[in-house]
Amino acid sequence: MGVPELMFRVSFMAVLIKLASATNYIVGGPSGGWDTNSNLQSWASSQIFSVGDSLVFQYPPNHDVVEVTKADYDSCQPTNPIQSYNDGATTIPLTLPGKRYFICGTIGHCSQGMKVEIDTLASATNSVTPAASPEDSTTSPAESPEVIISSSPSPLFQTHLESPTFSPVIPSTEFPASTSPLAQHSSDFSASSTSKGNLQAYVAVVLSFLIMLMSF
Structure with missing residues (x-):
């Protein structure tokens, strides 16, 4: 199995696992909802949102859902919406990591607490590292040349470490009979x-x- 095919299979499996584990969060649930009576910020801080999850807003006709910037969220200003919904059952997928801000556009509802900040974490798919393929561990001779270390040193760098053997020369005190001065004398x-x-x-x-x- 080639490396590209292995990576594709791992990524595909990760996507399937993520889709199977993706969560639809009912905003304000289970004991509340998208209304002025629910503590929406407390609910949001108790959840962990990841890319692939979805927000489900369920509300009556006197409410709506308006996605705004951070500045408009802080000031409860719905006049410059990023997106707005009023169908009573709005599902918003969380496709990117980061913070998103939602308020109710009905006058006075946002200031009464009908607002929520959603912090989406990166998907688990982005953190999946494919397992190393056995083929990856096999190094091609062209990529990694084999280094052969000879057990015998090169003649160019061979150093003779043997100490030369010197035979001690002891001067002889004997002289040949024909040449010795003492014998001649x-x-x-x-x-x-x-x-x-x-x-x-x-x-x-x-x-x-x-x-x-x-x-x-």
Whole structure:
């Protein structure tokens, strides 16, 4: 079922319900009427009028019904009527929200209390909100593009958070045998000691030989 059809059905049903519940109000009733003996303002304030309801004025020939402005209502002035009726059984539909003012045009009757102010409320039809259709909850891909969030970050924005691993470099105190200064010095010292020992032995032999010659 499409949305327009659903809205039409809901509105149509609301109108039917309103028509079924529309009320015809007998002005001044049930214990009074459109006359100078009824407290018409008290009666009107005890009612709730809505758009779609109707006012029913029932009166004898010595009365009539005159709809007037607020100013003429306050001053009981029937000479500039909006509408006037004198059929004895007048039904006036309330088609719009707002206030309307009615008086009796017979001289002196309005000042004796034969006047009524009707405050019509908005119809319940105007406040009906159609129920959401299941089709309304389905969003078209063209109306609402689907947003896809990738679980892997983009290479352009990828940040390497891994900390680089550094291997500590500990200076070695050892030197290769061929390049170590200590080893080289030891070798030189050994060679020097050997040469010195040979020289001392040679000198000793020579001295011994000279001593032997001098002893002869």
